[in-house]
Amino acid sequence: MTEPRIKFENVCKRYGPLTVLDGLNMEVAAGELVTIIGPSGSGKTTVLRVLMTLETIEEGLITIDGEPFNKMRSREGGLVPASTAHLRRIRARIGMVFQNFNLFPHMTALGNCIEAPIHSLGLSKAEAVGRAEELLDMVGLSDKRDHYPSQLSGGQQQRVAIARALAMRPEILLFDEPTSALDPEMVDEVLQVIRQLATEHSYTMLLVTHQMGFAREVSGRVCFFDGGKFLEEGPPREFFASPRHERTRQFLNKVLAAH
Amino acid sequence: MNTRVAAIAVLVAFLAGMVFATFSELRVFLPALLRGALITIEVAALSFLLMTASAFTAGVARLSPWWSVRWIATAYVEVFRGTSLLVQLFWFFFVLPEFGLTLSPMAAGVLGVGFNFGAYGAEIVRGAITAVPRGQWEAAAALNLPVFRRMTRIVLPQALVVVIPPFGNLTIEMVKATSVVSAVTLVDITYASVQQNQLHYRTVEIFVVTLFLYYCFSQLIRFSMGLLEERSKRHLAATR
Numbered sequence: 001m002t003e004p005r006i007k008f009e010n011v012c013k014r015y016g017p018l019t020v021l022d023g024l025n026m027e028v029a030a031g032e033l034v035t036i037i038g039p040s041g042s043g044k045t046t047v048l049r050v051l052m053t054l055e056t057i058e059e060g061l062i063t064i065d066g067e068p069f070n071k072m073r074s075r076e077g078g079l080v081p082a083s084t085a086h087l088r089r090i091r092a093r094i095g096m097v098f099q100n101f102n103l104f105p106h107m108t109a110l111g112n113c114i115e116a117p118i119h120s121l122g123l124s125k126a127e128a129v130g131r132a133e134e135l136l137d138m139v140g141l142s143d144k145r146d147h148y149p150s151q152l153s154g155g156q157q158q159r160v161a162i163a164r165a166l167a168m169r170p171e172i173l174l175f176d177e178p179t180s181a182l183d184p185e186m187v188d189e190v191l192q193v194i195r196q197l198a199t200e201h202s203y204t205m206l207l208v209t210h211q212m213g214f215a216r217e218v219s220g221r222v223c224f225f226d227g228g229k230f231l232e233e234g235p236p237r238e239f240f241a242s243p244r245h246e247r248t249r250q251f252l253n254k255v256l257a258a259h
Numbered sequence: 260m261n262t263r264v265a266a267i268a269v270l271v272a273f274l275a276g277m278v279f280a281t282f283s284e285l286r287v288f289l290p291a292l293l294r295g296a297l298i299t300i301e302v303a304a305l306s307f308l309l310m311t312a313s314a315f316t317a318g319v320a321r322l323s324p325w326w327s328v329r330w331i332a333t334a335y336v337e338v339f340r341g342t343s344l345l346v347q348l349f350w351f352f353f354v355l356p357e358f359g360l361t362l363s364p365m366a367a368g369v370l371g372v373g374f375n376f377g378a379y380g381a382e383i384v385r386g387a388i389t390a391v392p393r394g395q396w397e398a399a400a401a402l403n404l405p406v407f408r409r410m411t412r413i414v415l416p417q418a419l420v421v422v423i424p425p426f427g428n429l430t431i432e433m434v435k436a437t438s439v440v441s442a443v444t445l446v447d448i449t450y451a452s453v454q455q456n457q458l459h460y461r462t463v464e465i466f467v468v469t470l471f472l473y474y475c476f477s478q479l480i481r482f483s484m485g486l487l488e489e490r491s492k493r494h495l496a497a498t499r
Contacts, residue, residue, distance in 0.1 A: 100394055104399075165402075
């Protein structure tokens with residue numbers, strides 16, 4: 001049996017007295033697209049942030065293809081806290097797209113996309129530029145390569161941010177509410193890019209979103225997150241048609257009524 | 260900007276005319292004042308380099324994840340900001356030789372002024388770094404940039420925009436404060452004008468020229484910092 005690409009075992013995350021992840025278990029297979037939905041402030045974003053190592057966890061084990069991530073194997077075979085080098089090595093396989101884009105404002109669209117490939121992967125400038133141009137073309141922004149973020153619309157900025165994440169050639173892509181900060185008319189252009197990634201490429205993707213229609217359309221599995229764990233999950237068709245859990249029903253009624 | 264340059268040029272020409280028309284003994288004391296001005300420029304330029312280096316080093320170090328580094332930087336800032344510049348100069352010039360380290364007047368002057376103003380600069384740099392949105396750090400981390408690159412390529416360039424205006428003010432303060440180096444026997448403009456006054460008793464003329472020279476230095480700094488500011492925030496303004 002092959003190892004899942006991402007595996008959370010009993011992961012706990014607390015901020016003082018507040019428990020955000022409460023013994024979370026999750027497995028994501030290679031190439032799978034999993035959508036995480038749930039009430040605002042429930043901590044579903046924390047699942048992604050923990051995986052991206054932007055937050056540390058108090059308990060539990062995260063493995064990528066069977067290899068410990070937040071910990072590493074010591075010479076004796078036991079698990080010890082991961083070193084910076086270990087984190088950097090595994091983190092290189094993960095890319096993240098943020099709600100607020102977080103583009104580097106002092107660099108052009110192209111500059112944003114070549115920065116990490118040059119300074120983290122050690123690519124030559126020519127190589128990095130070639131790769132970035134391909135990706136900007138893929139997200140439909142090859143004509144904006146020399147524009148600064150302040151000269152781009154929100155939707156364009158988010159598409160550059162996606163190209164920037166892809167430029168590191170990750171296997172796993174994390175999308176943290178990628179359309180929540182966008183004006184409604186720009187949501188589609190970003191969803192279109194994510195749809196294309198889902199159908200034409202083999203990335204393993206975790207998507208936190210409030211776009212229920214999109215979740216139903218692209219995901220292989222939908223997970224409902226509340227109270228620090230996944231209450232319910234399933235293929236989108238079943239999940240949306242007949243949620244088993246009362247909390248899930250309440251949540252879906254509320255968000256679907258709003259549309 | 261151009262009208263201001265023009266206004267300053269007119270003012271300079273006017274004052275120069277006044278000086279030549281009325282200050283009869285200018286040629287007697289002016290050479291000594293200009294020699295003093297050169298010393299002031301030298302002290303100010305070297306102090307500026309030291310101040311900038313220590314401000315950025317200590318400002319970044321105060322945010323270090325290692326407590327020992329933070330502690331050293333905090334101690335530096337507190338000591339140099341919390342005590343008198345003049346007494347610090349005396350330490351470099353009169354006290355260190357007691358421990359076998361003798362410094363030239365220029366070295367003592369530059370160390371005193373540079374480290375003192377660097378301590379104030381460190382607080383400016385620290386504040387500017389913490390003002391860079393957290394998302395920028397996170398994006399840099401998510402792109403797997405090494406910690407040093409996150410700082411030098413992503414955070415510091417953005418912090419610089421916030422640093423430059425107060426740093427310009429601090430530099431002007433620093434240039435004016437270089438007059439304390441006369442206390443460690445350097446003949447800067449201030450000291451030269453006191454000497455010339457004792458020799459020639461042309462009190463008004465001498466001190467008008469001295470003030471005017473300081474004013475020129477300040478304007479020069481203001482002007483160059485303004486250019487730097489324009490340059491640094493060309494692309495950043497709209498995203499803030």
